[in-house]
Amino acid sequence: MERRNFIKNSALASAGILTSTGALASSLGFSGSKAGKLKLALIGCGGRGTGAINAALKGPIPSELVAMADLFKDKIDSQLNVLLKNNGDKKNIKVTEETKFVGFQGYKEAIALADVVFIGTPAAFKPVIFEEAIRQGKHVFLEKPVCVDSIGFHKILEAAAIAKQKKLYVAAGLQRRYSPGYQAIINEIHSGAIGDIHSAECYWMGGPIGDLTRPRKENWTEMEFQNRHWRSFAWASGGNIIEFHIHNLDIINWALNQQNPVSVLSMGGKSPDMNFSGSLGGFDSIVSNFKYKNGVSMHSYSRNIPNCKNKNGEYFYGTKGKVVIGRDATIYDNDGKEIFKATSKDYGNFHGMFNKVQDHLMDSIYNNKEYFNEAVYAAEASMTGILGRMSAWSGDELSWEEGTQSKVSLFDYTNETSLNSAPPILMDQFGNYPVPTPGKTIVM
Structure with missing residues (x-):
């Protein structure tokens, strides 16, 4: 599917014109054997995110990895090598130096290139990245956990509600729910x-x-x-x-x-x-x-x-x-x-039903199957x-x-956040990090 048509149809979905699952899936061009490949982006290149992408690429649904984003270039390079080694059809891995995005803000550009976004970052970053993926009209795999505080919890719920309106599929990494046992x-x-x-x-x-x-x-x-x-x-x-x-x-x-x-x-x-x-x-x-x-x-x-x-x-x-x-x-x-x-x-x-999560997500998107959104129970x-x-x-x-209702945030992820920013906690003069003190630590 041409990029300009995808962007156009995503905008229509955002405006609420495409309201049914079938309408959205048809607009994206995913209709079984006649469809093109689903374009995937990995945000957060750790073991679980890489494992999820690997499962998606090895599954029955035609797909290709087009972008990777992480705070660190060496993490992108090492996990890209893992994917290349584990996938016989290397033609499905189309990440180039230009589509490797490094730093706290790189996720935005990676999301823009994909149909399906795999978010495998630490939990503190997921609410902001998930919010952006849904804003851009993308389907999402959201690894657990999805937030670290009440502020992030509400961000996830709000983005999940918009995903439902747009009929954007969301799968969560709570893979025990996929276990037949x-x-x-x-x-x-x-x-x-x-x-x-x-x-x-x-x-x-x-x-x-x-x-x-x-x-x-x-x-x-x-x-x-x-x-x-x-x-x-x-x-x-x-x-x-x-x-x-x-x-x-x-x-x-x-x-x-x-x-x-x-x-x-x-x-x-x-x-x-x-x-x-x-x-x-x-x-x-x-x-x-x-x-x-x-x-x-x-x-x-x-x-x-x-x-x-x-x-x-x-x-x-x-x-x-x-x-x-x-x-x-x-x-x-x-x-x-x-x-x-x-x-x-x-x-x-x-335990370990990870591949079933990816198979369900990819098949549902590609073949226009029953809509689902797991972000809410992952947030709960x-x-x-x-x-x-x-x-x-x-x-x-x-x-x-x-x-x-707590307004105490563990981390404030903004457009200005960088590796030169001060983290939420710092060592004291003796090299120790702070420890919560029950009876004194404020959480509300």
């Missing part, structure tokens, strides 16, 4: 297999997800250092309670048929070793008691410290039995008898973790309404 067990829960749920638990307890052992180079600004180690800084990643634990929190929201909890009371802690994820400007352990409607109490455990007991899964307790989800999922009645089991052998792996799951983080940092019990 999870779908089967959630269906059993929703069908009343364990009766009325009164309590639940979820865990993501594992090793560090950040690494500050890599040396700091003399020519790096502090902003560059922190962004090259973004998982270790809570302002960029949101901390471990959303960077990984978001998967568990999303399953809880899904299983309870509730978009969000009513309130939370949390407590957290930091290892004295500053190399651990979330320990710089945040906590690397958070325990929360979320309250949901109908009196459901849910305990959440998020920890990323090495050499400790690991645990990952979700548990539900009801009037007729319980559900245990780990690598497999089992339902027991109140006598401890197994009444349903979904195994990875029968249903496939419960992210905000659930944010609420827990806010409670742990402040020491306060917070309601959902209070948390979502």
Whole structure:
């Protein structure tokens, strides 16, 4: 499809003239075997973003990667080499030196070249980039988590509403929802297999997800250092309670048929070793008691410290039995008898359904299938973790309404942001970064 026609039709969609999924898809020229290739752009060239692009390029839908954007040129070059190595048909990778966009503002130009934008940046940057992608009329893959504070949460919801008006497809990286095993067990829960749920638990307890052992180079600004180690800084990643634990929190929201909890009371802690994820400007352990409607109490455990007991899964307790989800999922009645089991052998792996997300998105766009927009539940799951983080940092019990009305921003991403900008947190004279102090830290 010619570029000028695409821009023209995107403008019509923005104006609300093309209102139905079919009208939009037809205008873009995506109609099965007669369609051209979908043009893809990758914003944020880390492992997950690269993996998502790789899955899209290897899938059945004709596509080509035309642009890449990242804060760092070496990240673009290294991940482009990975893609070239992993794709037999290198003709589908059309990134040139002119379509590599470096720096905090490069995403705008990359988005302009694409039909589908893959956003794999740290969570702090996603609301602004997602907003721009939707403004330009592009379909989006939005990796989780999607925001780090209430301000970003509202940006995502507002952009998602515009995406719905324009019928722009949005897929989110909460890939457990694509697992047949999870779908089967959630269906059993929703069908009343364990009766009325009164309590639940979820865990993501594992090793560090950040690494500050890599040396700091003399020519790096502090902003560059922190962004090259973004998982270790809570302002960029949101901390471990959303960077990984978001998967568990999303399953809880899904299983309870509730978009969000009513309130939370949390407590957290930091290892004295500053190399651990979330320990710089945040906590690397958070325990929360979320309250949901109908009196459901849910305990959440998020920890990323090495050499400790690991645990990952979700548990539900009801009037007729319980559900245990780990690598497999089992339902027991109140006598401890197994009444349903979904195994990875029968249903496939419960985790790692990344390729299914990309296949669904690409197929839906290309073949004009039923419209979907996953940005809302991704935002709700992210905000659930944010609420827990806010409670742990402040020491306060917070309601959902209070948390979502907070005006405290972890990072203000503007058109002037650059690698010479000052990051949100700085070391003190002793080389230490600040730590939240419950009872003093302001989150509202």
